[in-house]
Amino acid sequence: MSTTWLSVPSGTRRRRNAISTFMLALTVLATLIAVTPLLFILGWLLIQGVRYLNLDFFLNDPAPIGEAGGGVRNGIIGTLIMSGIALLIAVPVGVLTGIFLAEYRGNPLATVVRFATDVLAGIPSIVVGIFVYTIIVLPRWFQGAAFSGFAGGVALAVIIIPILVRTTEEILRLVPGSIREAAAALGVPKWDYTLTVVVPSAFSGIATGIMLGLARAAGETAPLLLTALGNNFYNTKLDQPMAALSLQIFTYAIAPFEEGRRLAFAAAFVLIMLVLLVNIVTRYVFRVRSINL
Amino acid sequence: MTTHAPAADDAESAVVIDHLSCFYGAFRAVKEVSLRIPARQVTAIIGPSGTGKSTFLRSLNRMHEVARGARVTGTVQIKGVDIYDPAINVTDVRQRTGMIFQQPNPLRTMSIFENVAIGLRLERRLGRTEIADRVEACLRSAALWDEVKDKLRLSALALSGGQQQRLCIARTIATQPEVLLMDEPCSALDPIATLKIEELMDELKRDYTIVIVTHNMQQASRAADQTAMFMMDDDRAGHLVEYGPTQEIFTNPRDPRTESYITGKIG
Ligand SMILES: Nc1ncnc2c1ncn2[C@@H]1O[C@H](COP(=O)(O)OP(=O)(O)OP(=O)(O)O)[C@@H](O)[C@H]1O
Ligand SMILES: [Mg+2]
Numbered sequence: 001m002s003t004t005w006l007s008v009p010s011g012t013r014r015r016r017n018a019i020s021t022f023m024l025a026l027t028v029l030a031t032l033i034a035v036t037p038l039l040f041i042l043g044w045l046l047i048q049g050v051r052y053l054n055l056d057f058f059l060n061d062p063a064p065i066g067e068a069g070g071g072v073r074n075g076i077i078g079t080l081i082m083s084g085i086a087l088l089i090a091v092p093v094g095v096l097t098g099i100f101l102a103e104y105r106g107n108p109l110a111t112v113v114r115f116a117t118d119v120l121a122g123i124p125s126i127v128v129g130i131f132v133y134t135i136i137v138l139p140r141w142f143q144g145a146a147f148s149g150f151a152g153g154v155a156l157a158v159i160i161i162p163i164l165v166r167t168t169e170e171i172l173r174l175v176p177g178s179i180r181e182a183a184a185a186l187g188v189p190k191w192d193y194t195l196t197v198v199v200p201s202a203f204s205g206i207a208t209g210i211m212l213g214l215a216r217a218a219g220e221t222a223p224l225l226l227t228a229l230g231n232n233f234y235n236t237k238l239d240q241p242m243a244a245l246s247l248q249i250f251t252y253a254i255a256p257f258e259e260g261r262r263l264a265f266a267a268a269f270v271l272i273m274l275v276l277l278v279n280i281v282t283r284y285v286f287r288v289r290s291i292n293l
Numbered sequence: 294m295t296t297h298a299p300a301a302d303d304a305e306s307a308v309v310i311d312h313l314s315c316f317y318g319a320f321r322a323v324k325e326v327s328l329r330i331p332a333r334q335v336t337a338i339i340g341p342s343g344t345g346k347s348t349f350l351r352s353l354n355r356m357h358e359v360a361r362g363a364r365v366t367g368t369v370q371i372k373g374v375d376i377y378d379p380a381i382n383v384t385d386v387r388q389r390t391g392m393i394f395q396q397p398n399p400l401r402t403m404s405i406f407e408n409v410a411i412g413l414r415l416e417r418r419l420g421r422t423e424i425a426d427r428v429e430a431c432l433r434s435a436a437l438w439d440e441v442k443d444k445l446r447l448s449a450l451a452l453s454g455g456q457q458q459r460l461c462i463a464r465t466i467a468t469q470p471e472v473l474l475m476d477e478p479c480s481a482l483d484p485i486a487t488l489k490i491e492e493l494m495d496e497l498k499r500d501y502t503i504v505i506v507t508h509n510m511q512q513a514s515r516a517a518d519q520t521a522m523f524m525m526d527d528d529r530a531g532h533l534v535e536y537g538p539t540q541e542i543f544t545n546p547r548d549p550r551t552e553s554y555i556t557g558k559i560g
Contacts, residue, residue, distance in 0.1 A: 106361060178394065178396060178398040179398065179400060179401070180359075181356070181359065181394065181398065182394070182398040182399075182400060182461070183400065183411070184356065184359065184387065185354065185356055185387055185391075185392040185394075185465075186387065186388065186391075186411060186412045186464065186465070186468065187384045187385065187386070187387035187388025187389070187412065187415065187468065188384070188411065188412070188415065189384050196411075197400050197402065197403075197411075200402040201401060201402045203402075
């Protein structure tokens with residue numbers, strides 16, 4: 001090719017291409033490093049967990065120590081109940097706080113609340129467990145119960161509130177200002193268009209945040225040790241100690257017998273599948289709405 | 294320098310602006326504008342970029358207050374009511390003054406119908422059929438009804454840019470505003486859609502007072518009855534240079550800066 005105004009000296013071009021290839025290789029490498037543990041964990045759980053899975057595992061409660069068989073029915077139910085309580089408490093609090101932080105950014109109170117949320121997000125979960133232990137379990141605040149499913153749910157709520165606040169705030173910031181102007185110019189009061197125009201246009205994002213919170217709640221172990229305690233039997237009463245999948249994984253994994261390891265793997269697999277299932281279902285439900293975002 | 298429309302007397306002035314200055318924090322964007330905008334006419338605001346045309350327009354329905362630190366001095370009266378009176382509610386001001394933006398901004402989570410109905414919702418007296426009737430009437434006034442009557446339940450995003458802008462106009466006139474404020478409503482549209490909006494303005498001015506900011510000199514000369522020319526000095530504060538009937542401004546401008554601007558020598 002002859003020299004035209006378009007031609008770049010071949011040395012320059014070769015150097016540019018080399019740098020480009022090198023940077024691409026670096027990013028691919030970084031991605032691989034990041035996803036390797038994830039794939040490894042998922043694969044290992046699949047291999048180890050699926051092997052022991054059968055219908056009985058879902059329908060039975062744990063067998064007495066050392067005996068073969070037994071399942072995690074009570075743990076699945078407990079996890080669902082306590083995560084549900086956590087969402088019931090945390091979604092209104094967290095989402096409304098996130099709305100406040102995003103839509104009333106200039107408010108002096110917003111700065112304080114945002115800082116407090118960051119601090120809360122950084123508190124180790126075992127400390128949250130101790131906190132709830134102190135205010136609910138010890139004084140037997142909930143219907144005279146000490147350790148209870150309710151206390152477990154509250155502890156999980158405290159843990160996921162900052163997640164919901166942060167994701168809600170960030171999603172709402174992505175909503176273009178022209179939408180707010182359009183509504184404001186029509187004379188719609190701010191609280192009104194925030195709830196009827198701004199928040200609905202971010203529904204799918206907020207739902208994703210709630211799912212993140214739910215996944216986190218379902219996987220937490222430490223705060224439940226001091227609040228729900230765990231239970232070897234089937235229980236749906238909120239004022240009784242309650243089992244959870246995460247607690248069962250913990251107990252079985254440190255149990256000094258082979259059967260325990262088997263149960264721990266299977267329970268871990270079930271927990272991950274549960275979270276995945278909820279995620280996929282929500283994504284599917286909100287897919288229709290998210291097209292507009 | 295005359296800053297008053299010679300023709301317009303008090304009785305037919307829809308908006309009376311007196312010594313209005315607009316500030317963003319310490320920065321004065323608009324300085325000492327006095328102007329009478331006649332009712333049921335189209336008044337164009339022209340002038341180079343950054344001379345405070347949008348700021349001025351937005352101060353007529355207090356939308357500029359959205360920006361932090363924004364404030365005004367002077368007065369704005371719409372139909373005899375001082376809109377900056379502390380006793381006046383800002384949402385009421387905005388409800389009774391319509392605003393059309395440069396980018397069509399339909400509410401995208403809402404259907405075409407809901408987009409027009411949202412302003413009506415604020416008047417709780419209206420029943421379902423009344424709302425439906427008003428929506429139809431507004432869409433007809435905005436010359437959009439025939440194009441959307443079969444897809445009222447579809448998302449407003451399913452419309453073309455020009456249709457979206459007419460939807461915004463329909464949405465705005467649903468609350469029967471005293472004035473329609475338009476900030477470069479056609480700059481995102483093609484010539485055909487632009488012409489449609491201009492025809493529409495001609496229709497609407499039978500019922501409404503229209504103030505339009507435009508960079509398009511032909512548009513101003515075609516569509517406007519009155520024209521106001523904004524300019525800025527070294528202090529970067531925009532101010533009114535000349536105001537009068539459009540024909541006079543375009544054929545016989547009194548101010549040399551107006552002449553150079555409309556003939557394309559500056560701006
Ligand atoms: N939200 C804001 N905060 C601070 N300054 C602003 C804000 N909006 C506008 N300004 C300033 O006010 C001045 C006037 O801006 P304005 O948008 O009113 O000009 P304009 O005449 O509409 O310009 P254009 O023709 O480009 O739209 C500019 O100097 C601009 O930088
Ligand atoms: Mg402007």
